[in-house]
Amino acid sequence: MIWIVKNRIGQAALAKTTILLSVVFFLCAFAVDTSAQRSFSRTYPTGQDIRLQLMNRTGTVTVEGWNRPEISIRASMDAPTANIVPQSLSGMILINLVRDNKGRDVGNVNFLIRVPYNAKVDIETKIGNLIVSNVSSGLVRAYISSEGDITLTNIASSAVSAENGLGDIFFDGEIQEEGNYRFSSMRGNINLRIPFTSSFKLVATAPSTRSISLGEFANSNMSFVGDGRRVSGRFGSGSATLTVTNQRGSIGFIRR
Amino acid sequence: MNCDECKNLISVFMDSELAEPQASAVQMHLAACSDCALVCADLSSILDVCITESPSEIVPPNSQALWCRINNIIENEKAAPPPPAEQPRGRFWQLSFGQLSAAVLCIAVISSLLTFVTISNYTQPAAADFTTRSAATQTTFEKVLSKVGLMETPQQARETRLKEQQAAIDYWNARVQTRRTQWNHITRDAFDRNLQAIDESVNDYTMILQKDPDDELSGEMLDTVLNDKMNLLRDFSDL
Numbered sequence: 001m002i003w004i005v006k007n008r009i010g011q012a013a014l015a016k017t018t019i020l021l022s023v024v025f026f027l028c029a030f031a032v033d034t035s036a037q038r039s040f041s042r043t044y045p046t047g048q049d050i051r052l053q054l055m056n057r058t059g060t061v062t063v064e065g066w067n068r069p070e071i072s073i074r075a076s077m078d079a080p081t082a083n084i085v086p087q088s089l090s091g092m093i094l095i096n097l098v099r100d101n102k103g104r105d106v107g108n109v110n111f112l113i114r115v116p117y118n119a120k121v122d123i124e125t126k127i128g129n130l131i132v133s134n135v136s137s138g139l140v141r142a143y144i145s146s147e148g149d150i151t152l153t154n155i156a157s158s159a160v161s162a163e164n165g166l167g168d169i170f171f172d173g174e175i176q177e178e179g180n181y182r183f184s185s186m187r188g189n190i191n192l193r194i195p196f197t198s199s200f201k202l203v204a205t206a207p208s209t210r211s212i213s214l215g216e217f218a219n220s221n222m223s224f225v226g227d228g229r230r231v232s233g234r235f236g237s238g239s240a241t242l243t244v245t246n247q248r249g250s251i252g253f254i255r256r
Numbered sequence: 257m258n259c260d261e262c263k264n265l266i267s268v269f270m271d272s273e274l275a276e277p278q279a280s281a282v283q284m285h286l287a288a289c290s291d292c293a294l295v296c297a298d299l300s301s302i303l304d305v306c307i308t309e310s311p312s313e314i315v316p317p318n319s320q321a322l323w324c325r326i327n328n329i330i331e332n333e334k335a336a337p338p339p340p341a342e343q344p345r346g347r348f349w350q351l352s353f354g355q356l357s358a359a360v361l362c363i364a365v366i367s368s369l370l371t372f373v374t375i376s377n378y379t380q381p382a383a384a385d386f387t388t389r390s391a392a393t394q395t396t397f398e399k400v401l402s403k404v405g406l407m408e409t410p411q412q413a414r415e416t417r418l419k420e421q422q423a424a425i426d427y428w429n430a431r432v433q434t435r436r437t438q439w440n441h442i443t444r445d446a447f448d449r450n451l452q453a454i455d456e457s458v459n460d461y462t463m464i465l466q467k468d469p470d471d472e473l474s475g476e477m478l479d480t481v482l483n484d485k486m487n488l489l490r491d492f493s494d495l
Contacts, residue, residue, distance in 0.1 A: 057495065105438065165454075186453050207461075
């Protein structure tokens with residue numbers, strides 16, 4: 001009798017343990033599935049004149065220049081994973097996640113792309129950070145539709161454009177003669193670190209904060225207009241054009 | 257028979273003095289030609305009046321005095337000296353082909369030069385910037401053009417531009433509203449935060465411009481933030 005009772009208690013405990021273990025296993029498996037990241041990797045050989053054009057939805061895009069005649073694209077994707085369909089057109093690598101995932105909910109896609117130093121870089125995202133470094137081509141364009149920081153370091157391009165909504169913009173690079181440089185933010189800090197040997201015409205506007213710090217670049221050719229909301233003038237011979245607008249943030253110049 | 261021959265014979269035909277073959281030819285032509293038939297009808301009605309009305313009704317009363325007045329007028333016109341200035345004036349404006357060509361060439365060159373000079377001066381404020389300018393910085397030429405209605409004043413230009421931008425914003429906003437239910441909360445929150453920041457700036461510049469319509473910088477910034485708003489809406493409408 002006692003043996004029967006013990007046996008029944010043992011069976012009940014075993015059943016409970018089994019159920020509990022099943023639940024734990026299911027939860028663990030589900031958790032692993034939801035946090036899973038998928039990756040994407042592809043490499044394209046390039047010619048002399050190459051352009052990278054990327055339109056991301058959400059996530060961080062990092063573009064680095066390297067000394068190889070090829071473009072390497074690596075991406076890690078959060079669930080729900082996005083479709084990535086790069087196109088290799090004549091002289092251009094095009095990745096358009098907006099078009100390729102239209103009407104779908106997709107998770108973050110973080111890119112790490114390596115391009116030849118002389119590659120033109122044109123990257124966009126709806127939300128997320130954009131980072132470009134070591135590029136000395138004719139074009140660097142970084143555009144964020146809403147929020148995210150833009151960091152451009154070691155850039156020696158003749159045309160640079162960085163534009164975001166909410167977020168900081170940092171540029172560390174050279175100002176080329178006859179070059180065109182445009183930085184624009186809705187709210188954030190814009191900091192430009194450029195060599196003292198640069199020469200440019202400047203129009204810097206910070207209408208709300210009036211916080212425009214020229215640092216060592218202040219000279220008699222620069223003048224504040226509109227009650228200090230704008231600085232315009234010339235530094236050096238003024239061959240390049242530099243336009244900086246920050247609607248609700250500050251603008252700062254740092255000597256490189 | 258053609259029309260000219262018919263018209264020559266029609267009077268004789270109506271007096272019934274034509275020979276039979278000619279009369280029948282006229283009759284056939286009248287049957288075929290509506291113009292000649294009309295002439296015949298007119299002539300016939302005149303003849304009818306002459307026949308039916310009494311001479312006193314056809315001839316005006318005191319016809320003698322009427323003829324006297326007509327004679328006097330004719331005599332006076334004969335006696336009057338010819339107008340002296342008419343002939344030289346006519347000769348003055350008679351230009352040779354070469355003179356006319358030279359005049360046209362001169363007008364073309366002068367108008368081209370004027371246009372060139374005007375456009376060169378006018379490119380100082382770019383057309384796109386005109387919406388953000390104030391009346392204070394208008395050139396005299398622009399003021400004159402504005403006054404005669406050939407050009408918009410900066411305020412009118414700004415209002416027109418604002419209307420265009422608002423129309424575009426409404427269009428993209430309608431598209432965004434249909435799409436945003438499919439966005440995840442991260443996208444929705446980011447979009448709303450950015451839109452709010454832009455709207456704050458729009459309100460700030462609008463208030464400044466209401467107080468000081470000549471504040472060019474605020475006009476320019478308002479134009480910029482409205483463009484930013486349009487771009488934000490457009491960018492998110494395809495998600």
